[in-house]
Amino acid sequence: MKIRRHYLTIRRAFPNIQEHSPFEVTTQELANLLDCTHRNMVLLLKRMQQEEWLVWEPKRGRGNRSSLSFLLSKEQVALQEAQEMMQKQDLNAALALLQQNEESPLVRDKFQEWLSGQFGFHSEVQGKRRTDILRFPLPQAIYSLDPAAIHYTGESHLVNQLYDGLVRIDPRGEQILPQLAHAWEVDATRTRWTFYLRKGVLFHHGRELDSSDVKYSLERLNQLAPLGLYSWVYSAIVAMDTPDDTTIRIQLAEPNEAFLAFLTTNRASIVPQDACTAAGEQFGSKPIGTGPFRLAGNEQGVWILEAFAAYFQGRAFLDRVEVWTVAEEATRENQAELQSFQIMHNARLSDMAAERWQQVRQSGMTCKFITVNEQKKGLLANPAIMAAVDKAIERSELLKLLSGDVIEGVNSFWPDLEENPLQQHAEADFEMIKRELASSGYRGESLVLATIPQYAADAEIIRQVCERSGIPLDISLIPAEQFKGSARMSADLLLFAIMLDEHRELRLIDLYKSMQQHALPDVHDMLEQSIRAILSETDRSLRTNRFIDIEDRLKARHSLLFLYRKHLKTAFHPSVRGISLESLGWVRFRDIWFT
The missing domain is CATH 3.40.190.10 (Periplasmic binding protein-like II)
Structure with a gap:
């Protein structure tokens, strides 16, 4: 109510006056406080008195001092x-x-x-x-509830309540379960997938789901987000056909053992073709699903x-x-x-x-890490400097500045499989780190650390630690929707985070494909061959071994720098x-x- 703000302005102008203590003031003095006319001030005082916020006893004449008593404190x-x-x-x-x-x-x-x-x-x-x-x-702010356009966890959570996918995954990430599809099969080449839809499933606007909606949803995803999350999965769909209302056949370019897992993500949520077409770009604020x-x-x-x-x-x-x-x-x-x-x-x-x-410690965790932009010609092209910078980002100091029971050191995307769990670091010796940097050829030049605005606080802590090691860091904040593009390629270091949950394999492949953009040719090729081997491997344990091999190679060359992990809890x-x-x-x- 605007009149309350007027009262607050007047009340703050007389901080030493107690409630119920009359004092003298002219109406014009009060009008000056609110930058209004004498007539409007009279009307405001009458209204405030009706609200029983003050008592006003006017004296005749514009220059006479009236009696005013505040009844309510600011x-x-x-x-x-x-x-x-x-x-x-x-x-x-x-x-x-x-x-x-x-x-x-x-x-x-x-x-x-x-x-x-x-x-x-x-x-x-x-x-x-x-x-x-x-x-x-x-x-968090919610910018869109369109599955093809979401970027943040809050949006992702609400999308999970509004939509369904063809299949879903159990919280441990071990089993794919029916959802909109009650059954599915794959041919001997493992490139042709057939899904059989439940009958009678309704969208929120009352129309029944059919196979054409599934086909439209996947085609739309490729059109709206050609470089979006998991785009390497849906861009490999070469054909789809719908022999009837409850059957859809999907043809992949090559075998992809992550395809079924992708269909459990909310990125692959099924949307109604008619409502999407009608809403156009407004669909994100007027979402319709089957959820x-x-x-x-x-x-x-x-x-x-x-x-x-x-x-x-x-x-x-x-x-x-x-x-x-x-x-x-x-x-x-x-x-x-x-x-x-x-x-x-x-x-x-x-x-x-x-x-x-009561608290539930979630199975998932977030893992923060830095990757090196090896495409940039500069200081970090020198392997000795790269190794020294890795050491200069002193993890024990990071953990000290972060603090908290949910923050831990981490040295792998697979901490649950580590044979030698990460031990507590000794107290940082920054003078020794400075000497090692100097011996590597580093002369105090600035490095650029790029990340998204949501990780600005993490970036600032990393900057503080690097400063103590003698490395000045400039922080570049790039919007999340642009971070996968060319905007980050002028940075030396890239700060990432990844959620290690039931979709860990998908998230890691997405990460490594992103890292290919700023990797040297030999590393790019290594990643490409390893990812292909993973996607064609039906044995889950063998896929895990290949993931760990990629990680070990990147750590050995100091192009993947692990920082810390954060366990998530839900309290109720x-x-x-x-x-x-x-x-x-x-x-x-x-x-x-x-x-």
Whole structure:
């Protein structure tokens, strides 16, 4: 409410005046504070008095001093304003109001206490009908819910609730299970795959799924994201035909043992041809799938999902899910209220809070690492300097600066198979590192580290460590959608992260294909031959051995520099039932219910 902000401006102008203590001031002096006319100021004072925020006793004459008494403190009014913003579904604005104003340290606790009652699980009863609602914050912006256009984990999570694929994978990544397809087969060449669709599966707009939608979805993916995530899989589809409404045959250019696993990812979600064509570029904000929830609305960064009653695997227990996207900076500044949410992803709780919650340590983890741009002619073309830079990025110092129970050292994309687990590093000797750099031929020149904006904090910590080793780093932040392109090729070092979960093989192949862009010819060819061997290998253990061989070769030449890994946790209140985790360790909304 704008008039509250006017009151706050006036109240802050008299910080030494206590509530209920009359003082004299002219109406024109107040008008000057708000940069308004005398007449408008009179109207505002009358309105504020009606709201019982102040008492105003005017004196006749424009220059006479009136009597004014404040009844509400600026903290009380700021709290009311923040609460109203929240009720209008604008949590970001509410948090920003509290952070930017001088009274925020005093009023924030009260707001957090009030806010905790707004998030979590609620039931609304109208007559005999009960509506179960889950509301929770997401510390990310949502740009698109089109499976062909998503880039971030928050988007990926919501896409999982809205769409289905032909098949799905179990959380351990060991078994492919039916989903929209109830059965499938592959021919002896392992290049021709046939899928048989369930009958009666409905899209959210009421039309029944058929095989032409599957064909359209895969063709559309190739058109919209020719260089997107896992594009090396779907770009190898050379033909598709649909002999009937429930059968689709897919012809690959060559055998690809990752193909079926790719179809379990949300990138391969099935979309309706008619709705996509009608919506065009707007489909990402008006998504339609076959999933257990449908998008009911999106305003002020609040995404509302409603249970899809006709879902082919049974209706969800929850009626509605409200996902409130919160700026990541605001979330860091407001950790206290997060402890009142009934489901939290990637949670890090204090010991006291952890006692009140049940926590699931997810099977997946994120792994941060650096790769060297070997295509760039410069310092790192010298193997001795490359090895010295690897040592200069002192891992023990990184871990010290990062801290936290979920951060660990890592030396492999397969830490679960390491014979010699990574030991704690000794205290860093930066003077010795500087001497080794000097002996390698390094003379203090700057290096460029490129990464995406989401990893800016990690890049800054790496810069600090390199600075202590005597290496000045310039950080280049490149948007995620451009990072795979030529924009990164002017950098010396590239900071990546990878999720090690049930899709690990797919993610690693995607990474190595990306690394081919900035590898020397012999390394490019080694990667190409190794990837081909992996994709033609039906034995999973032999594929793993080949992955580890690639990793060992890249580490030996110091072109792959492991940094650290982060275990992910999902915390939930004891009242939540039916918790099960899907890809990326997020809770499947369809399964949860409350007591």
